[in-house]
Amino acid sequence: MQSEARALTGVPGLDQMLSGGFLPRTANLVEGAPGCGKTTLGMQFIHYGATHGEPGLILTFEQFPEQYYRDAAGFGWDFRDLEQRRLLQVIMSSPEVTKADLERFNGRISGLVNSMGVKRILVDSLSQFERLTDDPVELRNLLHGFLNALRREGLTALLTREAYVLLGDESHSDDETEENMSFLVDSYIMLRYVEIESAIHRAIIVLKMRGSAHDTHIRQFDIGPDGLVVQAPFKGREGILSGTPQYMAESFIKAFVRRG
Amino acid sequence: MEKDSLANRAYTGDIDPDLLDFLNQYVDSFIKWDLMRFFFNNPHTIDTVDNIARYAGRNQETVGQELAELAERGLLEETHMGALVVYALSADPELRDRLARFIQASEDRQFRIRAIYHVIKGSY
Numbered sequence: 017m018q019s020e021a022r023a024l025t026g027v028p029g030l031d032q033m034l035s036g037g038f039l040p041r042t043a044n045l046v047e048g049a050p051g052c053g054k055t056t057l058g059m060q061f062i063h064y065g066a067t068h069g070e071p072g073l074i075l076t077f078e079q080f081p082e083q084y085y086r087d088a089a090g091f092g093w094d095f096r097d098l099e100q101r102r103l104l105q106v107i108m109s110s111p112e113v114t115k116a117d118l119e120r121f122n123g124r125i126s127g128l129v130n131s132m133g134v135k136r137i138l139v140d141s142l143s144q145f146e147r148l149t150d151d152p153v154e155l156r157n158l159l160h161g162f163l164n165a166l167r168r169e170g171l172t173a174l175l176t177r178e179a180y181v182l183l184g185d186e187s188h189s190d191d192e193t194e195e196n197m198s199f200l201v202d203s204y205i206m207l208r209y210v211e212i213e214s215a216i217h218r219a220i221i222v223l224k225m226r227g228s229a230h231d232t233h234i235r236q237f238d239i240g241p242d243g244l245v246v247q248a249p250f251k252g253r254e255g256i257l258s259g260t261p262q263y264m265a266e267s268f269i270k271a272f273v274r275r276g
Numbered sequence: 277m278e279k280d281s282l283a284n285r286a287y288t289g290d291i292d293p294d295l296l297d298f299l300n301q302y303v304d305s306f307i308k309w310d311l312m313r314f315f316f317n318n319p320h321t322i323d324t325v326d327n328i329a330r331y332a333g334r335n336q337e338t339v340g341q342e343l344a345e346l347a348e349r350g351l352l353e354e355t356h357m358g359a360l361v362v363y364a365l366s367a368d369p370e371l372r373d374r375l376a377r378f379i380q381a382s383e384d385r386q387f388r389i390r391a392i393y394h395v396i397k398g399s400y
């Protein structure tokens with residue numbers, strides 16, 4: 017049996033980390049501190065799809081669509097043009113409306129999947145679901161239903177979520193949602209700021225990828241004029257970047273491992 | 277009375293008939309104007325009154341009334357999703373085109389002054 021083609025992210029280096037991209041019809045979480053590149057990664061994923069035969073949706077719960085058009089233009093991605101060509105639609109809504117829409121027969125999202133042939137969706141951000149309820153069990157059920165509805169529509173989803181950790185030293189050990197989320201999604205990517213030699217670097221790691229092998233290295237990434245570019249693992253560059261391997265190891269532990 | 281009518285003509289006389297018709301049909305308050313601009317800039321928004329009011333930075337009660345009126349007049353679509361009532365811009369391409377023309381015309385100061393006067397005085 018031939019395996020289905022993977023959904024390439026279009027991020028140089030990341031697809032190699034994911035053994036060739038996301039598996040189709042999966043829910044993929046990208047979690048990270050504010051400003052570390054979650055939305056840019058998501059837009060890159062959507063732009064790559066829209067320009068390679070996989071139309072996409074951006075479902076925004078926070079930012080206005082205008083901000084996506086503007087930010088995308090900064091990377092040379094013309095989202096307005098893609099919208100006119102029916103390869104993209106940036107929808108502003110709220111979690112409660114989206115949930116209700118997906119629950120009804122032939123809702124708006126379902127209609128777009130059929131009429132535009134949508135294959136990808138960026139949900140920015142999943143954190144907004146957390147304001148619907150304080151009950152972790154109810155939230156888990158709500159998210160479970162939402163992610164299953166996206167899979168039912170045949171969508172490969174990239175979901176962003178705000179991390180409370182900025183530099184790794186502000187641990188939130190009671191973040192029950194984070195634990196729930198990691199069970200519900202098919203892959204889990206973390207973006208972090210790492211401080212090395214008084215400079216802030218961005219780091220990426222694929223923590224989980226259901227049904228696939230993946231790279232387990234912590235890699236540096238940059239946001240350049242064309243979007244995200246994942247670099248070589250930090251490991252091999254310890255001497256160049258820090259000169260203090262011991263210090264770097266501590267940074268990683270703080271950034272990626274939650275304190276008990 | 278005659279003085280008023282002369283003033284009205286001075287302010288609205290130069291307005292493109294289609295834009296004047298659009299003003300008469302849809303724009304009878306500044307909140308509506310604001311909401312139209314919001315939907316023009318974010319054309320695929322679909323949400324409840326309270327969320328749209330939050331996005332627009334306006335009072336929920338006022339926005340609710342204005343959204344309902346715009347839906348009655350056909351510029352917006354009102355959909356019931358279970359217990360939720362949500363609003364979205366009409367999918368009618370002709371209506372979207374007329375809205376785009378109005379918002380683009382509003383960028384012009386002269387037109388804007390005339391349109392503001394029109395909203396303040398009511399339709400003619």
